[in-house]
Amino acid sequence: MGKHKTPMLDELEKGPWPSFVSDIKQQVENGKHVLKEAPDDLLGVMELSYEDRVTHWKHGGIVGVFGYGGGIIGRYCDQPTNFPGVAHFHTVRVNQPSSKYYTTKFLGDLLDLWEKHGSGLTNMHGSTGDIVFLGTTTDHLEPLFFEMTHELNQDLGGSGSNLRTPECCLGKSRCQYACYDTQEVCHQLTNEYQDELHRPAFPYKFKFKFDGCPNGCVASIARSDMSVIGTWRDDIRIDQKAVAAYVNGEIKPNAGAHSGRDWGKFDIQKEVIALCPTNCMCYDGKTLEINNRECTRCMHCLNVMPQALRVGVDQGASVLFGAKAPILEGAQMSTLTVPFIPMEPPYDELKDLIEKVWDWWMEEGKNRERLGELIQRKSFQEFLRVLELDPDPRMVDEPRSNPYIFWKEEEVEGGWTRDIEAYRAKHQR
Amino acid sequence: MTEDEARQLILETLKSKSKSKSKFYLKDFYAIVPDMKNREVKNLVNKMVMEGHLEYWSSGSTTLIGLKGMGKQHAEED
Numbered sequence: 246m247g248k249h250k251t252p253m254l255d256e257l258e259k260g261p262w263p264s265f266v267s268d269i270k271q272q273v274e275n276g277k278h279v280l281k282e283a284p285d286d287l288l289g290v291m292e293l294s295y296e297d298r299v300t301h302w303k304h305g306g307i308v309g310v311f312g313y314g315g316g317i318i319g320r321y322c323d324q325p326t327n328f329p330g331v332a333h334f335h336t337v338r339v340n341q342p343s344s345k346y347y348t349t350k351f352l353g354d355l356l357d358l359w360e361k362h363g364s365g366l367t368n369m370h371g372s373t374g375d376i377v378f379l380g381t382t383t384d385h386l387e388p389l390f391f392e393m394t395h396e397l398n399q400d401l402g403g404s405g406s407n408l409r410t411p412e413c414c415l416g417k418s419r420c421q422y423a424c425y426d427t428q429e430v431c432h433q434l435t436n437e438y439q440d441e442l443h444r445p446a447f448p449y450k451f452k453f454k455f456d457g458c459p460n461g462c463v464a465s466i467a468r469s470d471m472s473v474i475g476t477w478r479d480d481i482r483i484d485q486k487a488v489a490a491y492v493n494g495e496i497k498p499n500a501g502a503h504s505g506r507d508w509g510k511f512d513i514q515k516e517v518i519a520l521c522p523t524n525c526m527c528y529d530g531k532t533l534e535i536n537n538r539e540c541t542r543c544m545h546c547l548n549v550m551p552q553a554l555r556v557g558v559d560q561g562a563s564v565l566f567g568a569k570a571p572i573l574e575g576a577q578m579s580t581l582t583v584p585f586i587p588m589e590p591p592y593d594e595l596k597d598l599i600e601k602v603w604d605w606w607m608e609e610g611k612n613r614e615r616l617g618e619l620i621q622r623k624s625f626q627e628f629l630r631v632l633e634l635d636p637d638p639r640m641v642d643e644p645r646s647n648p649y650i651f652w653k654e655e656e657v658e659g660g661w662t663r664d665i666e667a668y669r670a671k672h673q674r
Numbered sequence: 675m676t677e678d679e680a681r682q683l684i685l686e687t688l689k690s691k692s693k694s695k696s697k698f699y700l701k702d703f704y705a706i707v708p709d710m711k712n713r714e715v716k717n718l719v720n721k722m723v724m725e726g727h728l729e730y731w732s733s734g735s736t737t738l739i740g741l742k743g744m745g746k747q748h749a750e751e752d
Contacts, residue, residue, distance in 0.1 A: 305733030312724060318734040336734070405730070405737030406700065444720045445700055445730065445737040446713075607712045612699040613736055 247273050249289030253296070269366065278365030282330025283380050287366070290328045301328075308335050308383055310390040314444045316401030317386060335386065337363070337378035338402035339393070340435070340442075341370055343428035344415045354397055362389035372468070373452065374412035375402040406449055408441035412469075413455035414462040422547065423457030424475030424560035425588035431455050433592060434599075447603070448610035458556065459542040465568075465579070470616040471599065472565040472579040475588075477557030480537040481546075487553035488513075488533045498549050517546050561587045564598065566628070567617030577617050580625065582632065584639045598632065605631045626651060680707045680718060685727060688741045696745025697731050697738035 247270065258264045272284040290301050306319025318336040325332035339355070355376070359365055363381035371377040381389065393399045402410035411434055414420070416427030434453060435442065441451075454465030457475040465472035490496045491511060497504055498511050513533075518526050525539035526546060533553075535546075547554045564586055565579030586594055602616065605628075610619045620628045629636060654660045675683075687706045688698065703715050710718070719739060722728045729742045 305731060307729055307731050309730055309732070314720065314723065314730045314737060315732070318732055404734055405732040407737070444716075445739070446716050448699070448701060450735060604712075607716075610701075612701055 247285045247288055249285065249292060251288050251292040254288060254292050272365050276360065276365040278360045279362060279385075280330065280364050280381065283334065283364035284330075284366060286328035286330030287334070287364070287380065290322055290324060290331055293324065293327075302334075306335075308386060310386055310401070312443070313390075313401060315404040315407040316443065318404055320380075331380065333382045334364075334380040335383065337381065337386075337389065338371065338373075338404055338410065339376040339378060340400045340402040340410050341374050341376050341412075343413055343431045344418060345370065345374070346418070351397070355393075355399065358389065358392055358397065362392075373402070373409045374463075375410050401443070403442045403450075406445040406447050407443065407451075408438050408447070409450055409452045410442070411435050411453045411455070412463050414457050416455075416457040420457060420462075421551065422460060422475075422544070422556055424477055424556055425457060425562055427455040427457045427475070429590065430473070430588060430592055430595070433590065434596075437596065438599075441603075447607060449613045449615055451603075451606075451616065453599075458544065460544050460548070466565060467568050467576070467578055468570075469568055469579070470566060471602070472568060473562045473588075473595070474565065475556075475560065476542055476563045476585065477560045478585055479557035479559040481535050481540065481557060482555040483533055483535065484553050484555075485532060488528075488550065489531075491550050491553055492528075496550075496552055500551055517549050520545055561585050564595070566602065567615075567620050569615045569617045574618070574621070577621075579617075580620070580642070581640050582628070582634065584637060601632050675707060675709050677718060680710055680715075681722060681727075683707060684719075684722065685741070688728075688744075692741060692744050697740040699738060703739070 251266075254266045257266045266288070269284050269288055272278065273288070276284060278284070294301050301323050303321045303323055306321055308319040309315075309317050316338050318338070320334045320336055322328055322331045322334060356365070356367070359367065359378050362385040363378055366379040368377035368379055390401070393401075411431045413427035413431035414423070416423045416425075418428060431453075440446070451471075452469040453471050453473070454463045454469035455473045456463055456465045459474055459476065461474065465474060487496065491498060492513050494511060498516065513528055518528055522543050522545075523539040523541055525536040527534050537557075547556065562585070563581060564583040566582050567577060568579040569577050583598065586598070588595070606616050606619055609623060610616070614622075625640070626636070629640075684703060684706050700716060700719065703719050704710075704712050707715055707718075719728060723730060723739070726742055728739050731738045731740060731745070
């Protein structure tokens, strides 16, 4: 039984889902954490916030570890007398390994360290992918950081106006759709840009995310300033025998993912051909054909018939820029900027692109202006000029709204000084 | 402008504004030393934090920078 009465939080334990309230209570009862009162007082201040309908956390603060300008976020409670266990409740972001693969020993060691220096409460994982340690005091920060880096060989992630912790999908470690090694590029770029990750360099946050294919398991297109999404340039590979096996019911569609209920016999026309967004497929009862030039990589057919269809062999990635959550003008998805880029180590072409974007954003970006907002303000055309890229029809979301490309005088034959009389001789008003 | 001169100018500018403002965006530092490249200013500011002249303040999403000891400090948060 905790020291605070929490009737409203207790309601959150009654639903069908796992409850974070139960988890915190478990830590109160059984945790070996050094900050004894922290989980209990966390429940108390949360209940108070539910009663008052306002937060009791202050906004940010001056904390950090030596040499780093990110990874630690100061959190202070505005009710320190009533809830001394969370008076100082700083957050630590820990850089997750690529694709979040751990050994159980490593996880155990990490959590032992956190109980030694904090509340023992974690968020596995934060929305940027970090392991988040919730709640410690300033005097524990340096010892925690020293032991984490020296004994566990584990670094902090990004926060503030820094490069945020890069994140990737499972990639080639487990997935047949992966068009490049997402884990490798995530690891390489994390190492390459250590300075940007640990020391504030930008007008605001900047996120990379790496999806191995357009299924987008880390949702890079919605959640990162630079989305790198695997793609292919040649044709989808088709195994016609396997297509027939799906049609005849010998192979379960979607790799059996929806087999918990009887959906009836698999109907390739209804479930695949008719759902293709560009109508680029047809099946005559014997042969499946795909007009690959029209394929927009929606991945539906590949997902439904993974044993029959495979991504092409000429693989790389598309690079998109500018996604963000709603701040100024609502949620925004990334815009396709580089239709295809090879993704082979040491990723020099990708790094050149990143650095051009950063130089422009550092120069032109306003305080707290995300890259996507800067592109909106200065125009996509200006963005392409900075990146030294030519406009391409594949960059257009909707004709006449995105993007407007205006000709420059030097790009037009005769410039702006053509002979209007000669023109009018052939073209009446 | 040498690095030492830029360092001095940054400290003097921040001190002169300290009555009205204790925290600054990184971009504000670019304006203090316009002759230096942005990346050089960023590196110098980070160096001055390491040396103990400046300190970071972070909301979690945005980072601000100020003179060490100016503005609301850790001990005053209670």
